[in-house]
Amino acid sequence: MLYSPIAPMHIPDGFLSIVISVICWAITIVTLGVAISRTNKSLGERQVPLMGVMAAFIFAAQMINFPVAGGTSGHLLGGALAAITLGPWAGMLVMTAVIAVQGLLFQDGGLVVMGANILNMGLLTAAVGYGLYRSAIGSKFTIKLTVAGVAAWLSVMTGALATSMQLWLSGTANIGVVVPAMLGVHALIGLGEALVTVAALSFILRTRPDLLGEQSASAQGGRGWILTGVLITLAVVLLSPLASASPDGLNRVAMDLGFIQTAQTASGPLAGYTVPFLSSISASKIVAGSIGVIVVLAIAVITGRSLQTKKPNS
Amino acid sequence: MHSDAFDRYHHHDSALHRLDPRIKVVVAIAFIISNALLPDGAWMAFGLAWLFVLLASALSDLGLGYTFRRSFIVLPFALVAVTVLFSIPGKPVSQFHFMMWDFTVTDAGLLRFVSIVIRSWISVQIAILLVAVTRFPDLIHAFEHLRVPAILTTIIAFLYRYLFVLSDEVIRLLRARQSRSAAAAGQRSGGGVLWRARVSGNMAGQLFLRSYERSDRIYNAMLARGYAGQLLTLNPHELHGRDWAYAVAAFLFILAMQFVGRF
Amino acid sequence: MPITHATEKFNYPECDGDVLQVRGLHFSYPDGHIALRGISLNLCSGDKVALVGPNGAGKSTLMLHLNGILEGRGEIDLGGLRLSRDNLPMIRSMVGLVFQNPDDQLFSPTVFEDVAFGPLHMGLSESEVRVRVDSALEAVRMISYKDRLSHHLSVGEKKRIAIATVLSMNPSILVLDEPSAGLDPRAMLVSPHDTRLAQELFPRTIVMDDGNIVADGLTMEILKDEELLTAHGLEKP
Numbered sequence: 001m002l003y004s005p006i007a008p009m010h011i012p013d014g015f016l017s018i019v020i021s022v023i024c025w026a027i028t029i030v031t032l033g034v035a036i037s038r039t040n041k042s043l044g045e046r047q048v049p050l051m052g053v054m055a056a057f058i059f060a061a062q063m064i065n066f067p068v069a070g071g072t073s074g075h076l077l078g079g080a081l082a083a084i085t086l087g088p089w090a091g092m093l094v095m096t097a098v099i100a101v102q103g104l105l106f107q108d109g110g111l112v113v114m115g116a117n118i119l120n121m122g123l124l125t126a127a128v129g130y131g132l133y134r135s136a137i138g139s140k141f142t143i144k145l146t147v148a149g150v151a152a153w154l155s156v157m158t159g160a161l162a163t164s165m166q167l168w169l170s171g172t173a174n175i176g177v178v179v180p181a182m183l184g185v186h187a188l189i190g191l192g193e194a195l196v197t198v199a200a201l202s203f204i205l206r207t208r209p210d211l212l213g214e215q216s217a218s219a220q221g222g223r224g225w226i227l228t229g230v231l232i233t234l235a236v237v238l239l240s241p242l243a244s245a246s247p248d249g250l251n252r253v254a255m256d257l258g259f260i261q262t263a264q265t266a267s268g269p270l271a272g273y274t275v276p277f278l279s280s281i282s283a284s285k286i287v288a289g290s291i292g293v294i295v296v297l298a299i300a301v302i303t304g305r306s307l308q309t310k311k312p313n314s
Numbered sequence: 315m316h317s318d319a320f321d322r323y324h325h326h327d328s329a330l331h332r333l334d335p336r337i338k339v340v341v342a343i344a345f346i347i348s349n350a351l352l353p354d355g356a357w358m359a360f361g362l363a364w365l366f367v368l369l370a371s372a373l374s375d376l377g378l379g380y381t382f383r384r385s386f387i388v389l390p391f392a393l394v395a396v397t398v399l400f401s402i403p404g405k406p407v408s409q410f411h412f413m414m415w416d417f418t419v420t421d422a423g424l425l426r427f428v429s430i431v432i433r434s435w436i437s438v439q440i441a442i443l444l445v446a447v448t449r450f451p452d453l454i455h456a457f458e459h460l461r462v463p464a465i466l467t468t469i470i471a472f473l474y475r476y477l478f479v480l481s482d483e484v485i486r487l488l489r490a491r492q493s494r495s496a497a498a499a500g501q502r503s504g505g506g507v508l509w510r511a512r513v514s515g516n517m518a519g520q521l522f523l524r525s526y527e528r529s530d531r532i533y534n535a536m537l538a539r540g541y542a543g544q545l546l547t548l549n550p551h552e553l554h555g556r557d558w559a560y561a562v563a564a565f566l567f568i569l570a571m572q573f574v575g576r577f
Numbered sequence: 578m579p580i581t582h583a584t585e586k587f588n589y590p591e592c593d594g595d596v597l598q599v600r601g602l603h604f605s606y607p608d609g610h611i612a613l614r615g616i617s618l619n620l621c622s623g624d625k626v627a628l629v630g631p632n633g634a635g636k637s638t639l640m641l642h643l644n645g646i647l648e649g650r651g652e653i654d655l656g657g658l659r660l661s662r663d664n665l666p667m668i669r670s671m672v673g674l675v676f677q678n679p680d681d682q683l684f685s686p687t688v689f690e691d692v693a694f695g696p697l698h699m700g701l702s703e704s705e706v707r708v709r710v711d712s713a714l715e716a717v718r719m720i721s722y723k724d725r726l727s728h729h730l731s732v733g734e735k736k737r738i739a740i741a742t743v744l745s746m747n748p749s750i751l752v753l754d755e756p757s758a759g760l761d762p763r764a765m766l767v768s769p770h771d772t773r774l775a776q777e778l779f780p781r782t783i784v785m786d787d788g789n790i791v792a793d794g795l796t797m798e799i800l801k802d803e804e805l806l807t808a809h810g811l812e813k814p
Binding site for chain 3: 449450451454471472474475478479528531532534535536537538539540541542544546547548
């Protein structure tokens with residue numbers, strides 16, 4: 001009942017190479033720098049207690065779990081919800097604090113690799129979650145919630161894909177396996193994320209519509225966010241099947257860029273030792289197919305749910 | 315009701331407890347970076363790294379097994395590295411058949427896998443020790459003085475303070491949910507997954523609004539005590555010669571580790 | 578048109594308001610709800626005043642005005658100083674406002690940081706801040722709690738530390754939601770939840786209802802006036 005970490009996305013120390021850790025930190029630090037100056041402008045002096053308590057909220061909300069099936073349980077990760085309710089920049093800072101405390105206090109995620117964890121679970125999730133939701137601001141309740149659900153699901157998938165890529169580039173995992181495996185697991189985790197995010201948003205929209213109104217801080221992110229969200233989503237959609245279908249091609253690119261040293265030493269007779277199924281087409285087809293099915297399912301389910309929420313309160 | 319399970323600090327008065335938190339943070343991070351830099355199969359250096367953990371544990375009064383017992387948290391993640399066993403080219407060590415595939419473990423793959431797990435396992439132990447011997451507010455101060463922007467450290471301080479208050483609220487909400495979802499004998503309570511997710515979402519929404527309103531009241535309390543957008547803090551820590559001595563010793567050890575690992 | 582009540586007169590020694598003067602204070606919330614309908618009151622040094630009234634009478638709204646968190650129409654003078662945006666920092670150090678829920682008042686991880694917050698933001702030097710923290714914690718007899726973590730405190734301990742967080746600012750008037758432990762020579766405006774406590778600790782009582790002050794005078798006399806008490810939803814002690 002207390003804090004239950006979700007293992008697959010919090011990378012511990014030792015699993016990423018120093019080069020990848022440093023690159024991720026660089027991206028994270030630059031983005032956070034912009035986020036700090038932007039929230040300062042939009043929220044002013046009220047930002048400190050607001051973001052502080054909201055970070056505690058995300059942390060506490062992650063404790064609300066619900067049984068899914070076979071003893072597993074789903075719960076909120078919160079990146080998309082934070083960005084949608086507080087605005088993208090504030091959402092990023094809030095998620096950064098959450099991930100920092102998870103890593104520092106609970107060793108849920110490492111310290112030197114924290115830059116990567118913040119990037120995957122805080123920055124990318126907020127950018128995708130908010131960017132897609134931003135396109136629906138001003139539309140009807142149902143559409144808004146549907147888009148929010150899809151955005152939440154995609155935010156989890158984006159984080160999972162980024163995590164897999166970093167593990168692969170660090171030479172810690174085989175891309176042909178880690179990408180389908182991580183995306184497969186997170187397709188389910190993301191479904192829980194989408195459902196909880198939509199239900200929470202629908203509750204907030206019904207109770208305090210002013211907080212998410214057109215004048216709220218969250219609605220004031222520029223339209224550039226839509227482009228950011230769409231671009232990241234496109235990258236995910238294109239990269240996932242590619243990583244599963246032709247891992248050898250991507251491996252070659254990574255070797256040429258100097259990321260994977262271990263593989264470089266024996267790039268010749270590589271095929272002789274690898275396991276056949278890693279490069280087989282069937283894995284990629286399974287992944288691509290299941291993603292497609294899940295997207296359609298998610299949209300259908302969320303639409304159904306949100307239509308139901310318009311009925312009188314139970 | 316208190317969520318003391320969140321506290322990782324162990325009250326003692328050891329040399330490590332008294333050490334300046336900045337030194338502890340910098341040494342812990344340097345140690346983890348050093349582990350990441352050690353080449354695969356640097357067994358001697360890995361041994362030294364473990365010795366470092368043991369020495370630090372000895373200085374902490376927590377017992378040598380303290381960090382070891384809690385270090386298994388990284389094991390589930392080791393699953394993602396399992397693939398390197400089979401995918402890195404090298405001499406076959408062992409072969410087995412599973413479902414429709416043949417798996418070949420290579421010596422190079424095994425070397426890489428074991429090295430990754432050892433690095434991670436040693437690194438997490440030093441992180442476990444860090445929070446066991448340093449109070450969390452002192453850790454936050456350390457980061458503040460290490461030039462982490464005040465806005466981030468303050469959000470983290472608020473998160474830490476209200477984590478306990480809000481998690482108590484969550485526990486109350488969960489209890490209320492439990493007591494209302496009564497079920498007839500032999501029947502599962504509640505509806506399907508969707509219904510359960512929606513109940514959870516409503517709880518999250520409720521918690522969000524309460525937290526939002528609380529942040530308003532806290533803002534007022536801050537205003538009433540002169541807050542005007544600028545956050546001021548006092549530095550309660552001073553670096554003494556003793557702190558520097560420990561820092562130098564730790565860095566020499568880490569350098570020696572790197573030397574042994576590379577030559 | 579708001580209903581105006583005439584303030585019922587009870588005996589109370591004349592007070593020129595050397596600590597606090599409020600004149601014709603009006604306030605409505607952005608949603609249109611009128612919270613204060615022309616409040617006027619004086620407070621003198623050493624005055625111990627209980628502010629009572631039913632829920633929604635405007636007590637908290639009035640308190641939030643006293644150090645400029647809410648800005649209404651009317652005049653507020655503190656120690657002869659007119660409250661305005663320019664002297665807000667100074668006013669805030671003169672009025673020690675303690676909020677009802679200690680978990681909102683104590684927002685820092687440690688007791689020391691919380692008690693130091695006020696003096697630090699008043700711009701005092703580091704050594705002065707430390708002296709203030711110690712004396713404030715002495716005053717509530719919690720000096721041994723200085724390095725404790727706020728979330729480890731009991732509710733009672735939190736309430737005492739909450740008082741210390743404003744005592745460290747050395748205010749000339751304490752504005753509290755609940756009576757504080759111990760005797761403090763300062764002027765005090767308190768909104769006690771229990772009228773019995775009012776009788777014991779506060780010689781003077783102000784009754785508020787619907788944004789107005791409806792009575793102001795000696796606590797003994799006010800609490801004897803059953804008609805007044807029932808008319809404003811107050812229990813007889």
